[in-house]
Amino acid sequence: MRIATWNINGLRARLDFMKIWLESRQPDVVGLQELKTPTDEFPHEFFNELGFTALVHGQKSWNGVAILTRREAELKQAGLPGEDDWGARLITAEIDGGLEFTTVYCPNGKSVAHDDYPGKLTWYDSLAEHWQAGAHPNRVLCGDFNIVPSDLDSWRGAAAEGDIFHTSEERTRLAKLMDDGLTDLYRHLHPDEQAFSWWDYRGGAFHRKQGLRIDFLLGTDAAVAATEAVTIDRDFRKKQDGLTASDHAPVYADLAL
DNA sequence: ATGGCTCTCGCGGAGAGA
Numbered sequence: 001m002r003i004a005t006w007n008i009n010g011l012r013a014r015l016d017f018m019k020i021w022l023e024s025r026q027p028d029v030v031g032l033q034e035l036k037t038p039t040d041e042f043p044h045e046f047f048n049e050l051g052f053t054a055l056v057h058g059q060k061s062w063n064g065v066a067i068l069t070r071r072e073a074e075l076k077q078a079g080l081p082g083e084d085d086w087g088a089r090l091i092t093a094e095i096d097g098g099l100e101f102t103t104v105y106c107p108n109g110k111s112v113a114h115d116d117y118p119g120k121l122t123w124y125d126s127l128a129e130h131w132q133a134g135a136h137p138n139r140v141l142c143g144d145f146n147i148v149p150s151d152l153d154s155w156r157g158a159a160a161e162g163d164i165f166h167t168s169e170e171r172t173r174l175a176k177l178m179d180d181g182l183t184d185l186y187r188h189l190h191p192d193e194q195a196f197s198w199w200d201y202r203g204g205a206f207h208r209k210q211g212l213r214i215d216f217l218l219g220t221d222a223a224v225a226a227t228e229a230v231t232i233d234r235d236f237r238k239k240q241d242g243l244t245a246s247d248h249a250p251v252y253a254d255l256a257l
Numbered sequence: 258a259t260g261g262c263t264c265t266c267g268c269g270g271a272g273a274g275a
Contacts, residue, residue, distance in 0.1 A: 010264045061265055201262035
C-alpha cells in the first residue's frame with residue numbers, strides 16, 4: 001500500500017496538477033491539507049474518475065483536510081475535539097486492510113510573539129490527548145506539522161533555533177507524540193539525509209535549496225515494521241506542464257499491507 | 258528585506274501562509 005501526505009495549497013487551484021501526480025505515483029491513500037474548499041463544494045467526481053473516493057472535512061477560504069483512497073474506508077473522525085475554533089484540521093479513516101489513517105494540518109503560529117503561537121501549542125496538546133485516547137495497533141498520523149524537528153531539517157540549521165517552527169516548546173510537543181509511540185518514517189529510513197518538504201514561493205527559495213522539512217508520515221511500530229521506502233517527492237514542487245505547484249512537496253511511503 | 262509568491266474572496270486589495 002502506498003500512502004502519502006500533501007499540503008496542496010488550494011484544492012480547486014491544484015486539480016490538474018494533482019491529477020498528474022496521482023497518475024504518476026499511483027498512491028492508494030492520500031492525506032491532503034489546505035483544501036481551502038467547503039466540504040459541500042469538494043469535487044468528488046473528479047477524483048472518482050481517477051479511481052479514488054474522498055472523505056472530506058473542509059471549510060470556506062482556509063484550512064480543510066481530506067483523505068483520498070482507492071480502498072474501502074470508513075470515516076472515524078472529522079475535527080480535533082475541543083479545537084473547532086482553529087478550523088478544519090484533522091480527519092481520520094479506517095482503511096480496509098487494517099490501517100487507521102489520520103491527516104492533520106497543524107496551526108502555523110505565525111511568530112513566537114503572535115497571539116496564534118500559544119494557541120498552536122495548545123492545539124498540539126489537544127492532538128496528543130486525542131491521539132492517546134485511540135488504541136488501534138496500526139496507525140499513521142501524517143500531515144503538515146509546521147514544526148521543524150531538528151537543525152538538519154532546516155536550511156538555516158542551528159541559526160534558526162528559537163524562531164517560529166524551531167522553538168523548544170514546539171519541538172517538545174512533537175517529541176510528545178513520538179513518546180506516545182510514533183516514529184517519523186522518513187527519518188527512520190534516512191537518519192542523516194537532509195531533505196525538505198516545503199520551500200517559500202518567494203525569492204527563488206526552491207532553487208536556492210532554502211527549505212524546511214515539516215511534512216511527515218508518523219507511524220506506530222506495526223506501521224514502521226511494514227514500511228519499505230519513504231520518498232519526499234521534490235520533483236512535484238516544480239511546475240508540471242506549466243501548472244503551478246503547491247509550496248509543499250508530496251511525501252509518500254510504501255507499506256507491506 | 259520592511260515577506261520579493263500564490264491562494265481565497267470577490268471585483269480591489271487585503272489576509273494568510275511558513
